[in-house]
Amino acid sequence: MAMVKNGRFVPVKMMCWSLVAAIVASCPAWAAETSLPLCQALADGYGALVTRNPDAALDPAAGGNGRAGSIYPMSPVETLASDPASGFRLARTIMTLTDYTDDAFVSAAEKLPESFTPSPALLQEMSDDENQYVEIQHLPGSPYYLALGVQGTAHCALTTWFTVEGGKTKPLAGPKSWEPSDGGNCGIDATFGSLDGTPVAIIDGGGGLTPDMSVSATLSARTPAGWAPDCTATFDFSPRFDVERVVNPPETPQPACKDEDCLKLRDAALALLEAFQAGPQAAQEKALSGLTPDGRAAFDKMKLAWKPAGKGADDAGNATPQASDLPADALDTQPFVLPLQLDDRIYLVTIGHRTIGWRVFSDYEVDVYALKHGALDQVRSFLVGMARGKFVKATVKDEAQ
Structure with a gap:
């Protein structure tokens, strides 16, 4: 064989x-x-x-x-x-x-x-x-x-x-x-x-x-x-995004997002995700540049408070995906962190591909946090399906040459 x-x-x-x-x-x-x-x-x-x-x-x-x-x-x-x-x-x-x-x-x-x-x-x-x-x-x-x-x-x-x-x-x-x-x-x-x-x-x-x-x-x-x-x-x-369909859903279904405030937050999170998929570093720079000084200070405080178990640097001390410009490097276990300003509120958003063990899926998990009593409070978690969408181009190569 x-x-x-x-x-x-x-x-x-x-x-x-x-x-x-x-x-x-x-x-x-x-x-x-x-x-x-x-x-x-x-x-x-x-x-x-x-x-x-x-x-x-x-x-x-x-x-x-x-x-x-x-x-x-x-x-x-x-x-x-x-x-x-x-x-x-x-x-x-x-x-x-x-x-x-x-x-x-x-x-x-x-x-x-x-x-x-x-x-x-x-x-x-x-x-x-x-x-x-x-x-x-x-x-x-x-x-x-x-x-x-x-x-x-x-x-x-x-x-x-x-x-x-x-x-x-x-x-x-x-x-x-x-x-x-x-x-x-x-x-x-x-x-x-x-x-x-x-x-x-x-x-x-x-x-x-x-x-x-x-x-x-x-x-x-x-x-x-x-x-x-x-x-x-x-x-x-x-890429092609879908907020209704994912290939790797969670064992416990998420609460339905139907009210106006949730839908507005989901739309904003999806726009941030699409910018991230186009280029994490450019998305980060744009999101940070849009913050006021007070907003930047609030986000920095939120980042200091963001220490969920199992996230950040891995056991070997390798860097998080924060320095990468490859969207595929961001996983639900090691997500990319971005600010999101919606109306007058500042949120911390984590973006990472859904995983099961060593398997990495195209689906994204987008978690949204707000600062509450000096600690981070998870406001919503959105699952977004991502698949290959519009065909862009094809190239061919030959080993014989």
């Missing part, structure tokens, strides 16, 4: 979507040296799709995270594959083994409409999957199959490629970037499919609900000469 890892990429000249099929078909030797045409096709195809339909990634019929009423989109890979006109197809899961054993695999393979018998060599390749969750994927109309295991709470991918011809299996070496490495790649979707008829291995890094507004897909084209070196397509988005 092989752990998945990302390759190293350097820029090359972009190529247009309409030439991809012709290039790959007419220049097999060149195609074996790069996967770039497929990355460019993915980038161009996605851009064209969301230009026609800005909500394509939220189509509930497409599955994934694109469910009705959700602000959390599918990845560009899933989105483009859901468009019948794109020429992009993903492999289908034909078998799911929740507790892998060789016997279970052999038995399930015999019952498939296109049955096959796993060879001893293939079973040996899959030996690391024992007692793991394993999916078998197949690209219809092709001899290619992928056994995908998931290991640990970090969802690290274990993969074995193989072919089936005449009911007989043969292990297949995967792309070079999928070879074993220290730690591998976790929290991604490893799959494969075809683009304009060319089989392609895919590391889809765009399906998570993390704070990153830039996501990527790594592609490796399958050619007669073998797997071509990787390319990557990176997609940048602007």
Whole structure:
């Protein structure tokens, strides 16, 4: 079994979507040296799709995270594959083994409409999957199959490629970037499919609900000469906020915010959050510059009083996110602190992404405090969903250059 890892990429000249099929078909030797045409096709195809339909990634019929009423989109890979006109197809899961054993695999393979018998060599390749969750994927109309295991709470991918011809299996070496490495790649979707008829291995890094507004897909084209070196397509988005929907809600529901004073405070906190997401340091400077001398003194007093357990510097003495200009560095356990002036009142606002253990979600927790009898009093806590919103741009890179 092989752990998945990302390759190293350097820029090359972009190529247009309409030439991809012709290039790959007419220049097999060149195609074996790069996967770039497929990355460019993915980038161009996605851009064209969301230009026609800005909500394509939220189509509930497409599955994934694109469910009705959700602000959390599918990845560009899933989105483009859901468009019948794109020429992009993903492999289908034909078998799911929740507790892998060789016997279970052999038995399930015999019952498939296109049955096959796993060879001893293939079973040996899959030996690391024992007692793991394993999916078998197949690209219809092709001899290619992928056994995908998931290991640990970090969802690290274990993969074995193989072919089936005449009911007989043969292990297949995967792309070079999928070879074993220290730690591998976790929290991604490893799959494969075809683009304009060319089989392609895919590391889809765009399906998570993390704070990153830039996501990527790594592609490796399958050619007669073998797997071509990787390319990557990176997609940048602007953030999209929602005060009603979060992916990681608290165990205890928050009080409803319906009265005029709460809604006014929430709107002000959301405006501060949007400024923070655009640049923490600029948001901090602007918020501080808007305070009167008395307001600044009040805020400084509030900061001295702000010492919630578990927040601030970590156990190792590392600095808080206050000095960072990366919004993703602010967590609910180590939030960024900003002043908020609303009418004649000064508030202390903490901003951080919601976390569960080591997992960081795109959702924000925004806590609002006021000074009461010389101590901080939490006035409200708002949860705000943040997801990838409007598509901004795509770039492609090629390891072969």
